[in-house]
Amino acid sequence: MLQVQFIREHKDEVLEGLKKRNISNAEEMIERVLSTDEVRRKSQVELDNVSAESNKLSKEIGLLFKSGEVRKATLVREKTSQLKEQKETLSKQKITAEKTLQQLLFQIPNIPHQSVPYGQSDEDNEEIFRCGTNPTLDESALPHWELAKKYNLISFELGTKITGAGFPVYTGKGAKLQRALINYFLDKNTTAGYEEVQVPHLVNEASGIGTGSLPDKERQMYHIEGDDLYLIPTAEVPVTNIFRGNLLKEKDLPLALTSYTPCFRREAGSYGAHVRGLNRLHQFDKVEIVRIEHPNRSYEALEEMIEHVKKILLELKLPFRILRLCGGDVTFASALTYDFEIFSAAQKRWLEVSSVSNFETFQSNRLKLRFKNGSGKSQLAHTLNGSALALPRIVAGILENYQTTKGIVIPEVLIPYTGFELIS
């Protein structure tokens, strides 16, 4: 959430940012924010004045009673009833304005970083890096869902039976490969300085709001009605919320955490051929990295995260590219996002396996996540996160790209984790 003060003082910058996101009614939105803010401030001033007056009288009454001047005290007391009424109306006015403002602010996305390119959709994303050669498979090459069936690695049917579409069951070496990847990712992340944490997979409303998953994207999260909890769509939500409401010391920064969790997404309305197999699921596993940074070096941190994810994909020897998301594609809360896509050779398409973002103060403002800076003032920290990495599409990529006539070859770095070299 942007700070009103920021919008007030950087109106043009905000408008430019919203334009980059192709928000057509940006001017109208901002005008409404500013006018509501004005109402809010005005009613606050009025309320403050009336309250000051009534406080003064209250004090007087107290003193009069103390000195035994009961009659005088009663007289003054009569005066206060009018003020009380005024106070009530003004306070209602103020609260209404505050609530309206809050709702308006909830609807305004983060301002994209200056390096974010203009664009409408994912087609306008800017490729900034490409690595590895796409393997050329022969005619008999199979997509991963066929391979999964052939080698008994994943059963989509079983998942459908137990739960529904999009909830696969991993079996035998498929399950083992999955676990190997999780351990491998966690090891890479902890070696790079991220502290491993295990967090709840259900979160409350406040946590959802804190990271920006609520209130706008309720449709993406599964909601547990009876207890009013949400299944996490990503570890980002519980992990970042560890620090909700914290006032950190400057020397505590940066904080770096990693966590493995399953992720639950409703993905309402997305069906069809390109969501086959592991391409898009309602439940999947992911290892996430999260950082809390000093604003001065959050973009440096973002670069470090990019390099880190890059290194992992290079080790796995999967062909990949990095995209800088354009204004039309960058997510609501993010200022700058880089997507990593691997090339899935049998499907002949790119699959997103990681998304690394800097949210600047957008989340920390909601979270009230601050630190005491050098001059003793509290200041909002920057939050960042990224996948390192999402499992299913990595599995898809390995199955497809590493398929041979003998079977599926396990990438070398994973062999210590799987305990086998070949799936046949």
Added chain:
RNA sequence: GGAGAGGUGGCAGAGUGGUAAUGCAGCAGCCUGCUAAGCUGUCAUCCUUUUGGAUGCCCGGGUUCGAAUCCCGGUCUCUCCGCCA
């Protein structure tokens, strides 16, 4: 699930109707010949921004001229009992 106790600033910790003590840490300044001590201010948020004012004691209501303090509802934590992986 039942019973009891409790939730106060970054932290510690007073305050049981008269408007948030005190200590530690932090920040700024002053002073002082020794990595220290002392003094002053600052030290939650918002508005005005110059003096100032308002709000804020887990959340939401209520009583009162006035609520951290009293009443009602909720929530979380701790202790005990019960149940249990």
